[in-house]
Amino acid sequence: MSNECIQVSAFTLALRQVRYENTTFWRNPVAAIFTFVFPLMFLVIFNLIFGNTEMALPGGTVTTSTFYVPAITALSVIGACYTNVAMGVCFSRERGVFKRVRGTPLPTWALLFGRLAIAIVVAAILVVIMLGAGALFYGVTLPTNTLPAFLVTLVLGAATFCALGLAVASIVPNADAAPAIVNVSILPLMFISDIFIRMEDSPAWVTIVADIFPVRHFAQAMHTSFNPFETGAGFEPLHLLVMAAWLVVGVVVAVRFFRWEPRR
Amino acid sequence: MTLPTAPDSAAPAIEVRGLRKSYGRVEAVRGVDLRVAVGEVFALLGPNGAGKTTTVEIxxxxxxxxxGEVSVLGFDPSRPAIKGRILSGLAGLLPGMGQRSQERRFKERIGIVLQSTGVDPYLNVQETINLFRGYYPDPLPLEDVLTATGLAEQRRVRVRKLSGGQQRRLDVAVGLAGNPDLLFLDEPTTGFDPSARRDAWEMVRNLKQLGKTVLLTTHYMDEAEHLADRLAIMVRGKIVAEGTPAELVRRGGATTIKFSLGTEPPPVPRELAVERDGTDGRYTMLTDTPTESLHRLTAWAVEQDIELEQLSVSSASLEDVFVELARAAGEDES
Structure with a gap:
């Protein structure tokens, strides 16, 4: 029997991992439901508090709902890709799942492919939920002329935050430290990045910090897609460029520092 | 298999020469030589911190x-540099691009059972085994894995609902799933109750029946004695003795004869070389010629018309050998 004809292609292995990650995700229904309820909760609460306030956008005035639908859509993608991936990797590593897999022929990239694929599926479901809730409850719809820009922003955002999730997981030493590091690295940024609140007249240094990191660029590109007064295609090349740069940083750090075992 | 790196049957499954491993200034493994033949159950025995796990993980x-030099099934198990890994990873993506990486071909032929579990709690037993079977080109049939590990009845039980002993069996099942030529078992029965240990031993014997080469580490003497064809005792990063369990026991030498003598014992003749334990009043003879010593002792007792109470004769156990070697190795250090 030739060895080549019975070999399992790495691609088949990667697809199998997707199926397996999908099964295990839904087998913990409480965690799965909260993954979806959490961002929806933010959308409802922020709209309850600020929903009817008027807000000036380039080109006209809208209610704050038009701000919160894209903002919480961005939050959903960041939560599913960055927070969930980083936490998931840290906890699996703690349980020895990664070390065990490293002792098998499964290539590491196939293992991670499964992980990220599920994160992206979750993000996609969340985006659909946000778009649906926005249209249904708050009368906020995505203009058709910006649809391509919206999709490009989403894809790049998902990729960037997945890569950064893996990168931060490589830096987190063990599962005990994971929630602290992951949350501290993202929550303050969300406050200064036009996600929880719209930043106006903030101190210069806050703006500089927000400009360095990818969260605000992602959020602002999303806001542009939802701006009803936008007449063009709504592409934000500068924002996309900064996100792409962070994507590269994330990939390099993740590849260079990836670990299969926790550190004490 | 017709791999260029595949070993012929005469070659050993594992060959290690002069293996060293340092962590900074601490030397965990200090010049280890090992040779494990194909089809053999080999035990690496030693106290905690002896360097067993480090050796096995290398x-x-x-x-x-x-x-040092390491050859496992003809492969060098050390990981290639990151550049090589990325290139071979990319090559593996393209369909029809011949060679899988060296690392992957190596991993397809070994099975690893680590000290800790590392499987998803939300899958059931059968799904877990099948997941891992899917990673290998020529896996063991599911039923064979379940039978060998005694998990057939738990096949539909979720991993998180298994008992500790069952989880450990699942660890072994996962290590076995790919039908490996060589199986590593790192302390397979640590934390088991006595009956679970007996079952685990039975399982290792089953593996031997399947023709697997097994390298197991343990700090239980009786485990090595029951399971291993050959064993090596490792202390402080070095192999201090190697051989079959019987050979090592023979090296232990002296046989111990113990007895006690009623409430008013007569004086025991000096030529019997008996020592009396101050606390329990029992007498102990250490001898290299047990037949002759026992004969003289019983002749004396018959002549005195007294009974040798609680009489016992025991040859050196592997445990005695082990304790003696560990002590000697410790003294060499200081």
Whole structure:
């Protein structure tokens, strides 16, 4: 029997991992439901508090709902890709799942492919939920002329935050430290990045910090897609460029520092 | 298999020469030589911290080594540099691009059972085994894995609902799933109750029946004695003795004869070389010629018309040998 004809292609292995990650995700229904309820909760609460306030956008005035639908859509993608991936990797590593897999022929990239694929599926479901809730409850719809820009922003955002999730997981030493590091690295940024609140007249240094990191660029590109007064295609090349740069940083750090075992 | 790196049957499954591993200034493994034949159950025995797990993790490809030569099934288990890994990873993506990486071909032929579990709690037993079977080109049939590990009745039980002993069996099942030529078992029965240990031993014997080469580490003497064809005793990063259990026991030498003598014992003749234990009043004879010593002792007792109470004769156990070697190795250090 030739060895080549019975070999399992790495691609088949990667697809199998997707199926397996999908099964295990839904087998913990409480965690799965909260993954979806959490961002929806933010959308409802922020709209309850600020929903009817008027807000000036380039080109006209809208209610704050038009701000919160894209903002919480961005939050959903960041939560599913960055927070969930980083936490998931840290906890699996703690349980020895990664070390065990490293002792098998499964290539590491196939293992991670499964992980990220599920994160992206979750993000996609969340985006659909946000778009649906926005249209249904708050009368906020995505203009058709910006649809391509919206999709490009989403894809790049998902990729960037997945890569950064893996990168931060490589830096987190063990599962005990994971929630602290992951949350501290993202929550303050969300406050200064036009996600929880719209930043106006903030101190210069806050703006500089927000400009360095990818969260605000992602959020602002999303806001542009939802701006009803936008007449063009709504592409934000500068924002996309900064996100792409962070994507590269994330990939390099993740590849260079990836670990299969926790550190004490 | 017709791999260029595949061993012929005469070659050993594992060959290690002068293996060293340092962590900074601490030397965990200090010049280990090992040879494990194909089809053999080989035990690496030693106290905690002796360097057993470090040695095994080097053989499994988890750790790099500081020095020495290692060949496992004809492969060098050390990981290639990151550039090579990326290139071979990319090559593996393209369909029809011949060679899988060296690392992957190596991993397809070994099975690893680590000290801790590392499987998803939300899958059931059968799904877990099938997941891992899917990673290998020529896996063991599911039923064979379940039978060998005694998990047939738990096949539909979720991993998180298994008992500790059952989880450990699942660890072994996962290590076995790919039908490996060589199986590493790192302390397979630590934390087991006595009956679970007996079952686990039975399982290892089953593996031998399947023709697997097994390298197991343990700090239980009786485990090595029951399971291993050959064993090596490792203390402080060095192999201090190697051989079959019987050979090692023979090296232990002296036989111990123990007895006690009623409430008013007569004086025991000096030529019997008996020592009396101050606390329990029992008498002990250490001898290299047990037949002759026992004969003289019983002749004396018959002549005195007294009974040798609680009489016992025991040859050196592997445990005695082990304790003696560990002590000697410790003294060499200081």
């Amino acid at each position: 053989l499994e490809g988890y750790l790099s080594r500081t020095g």
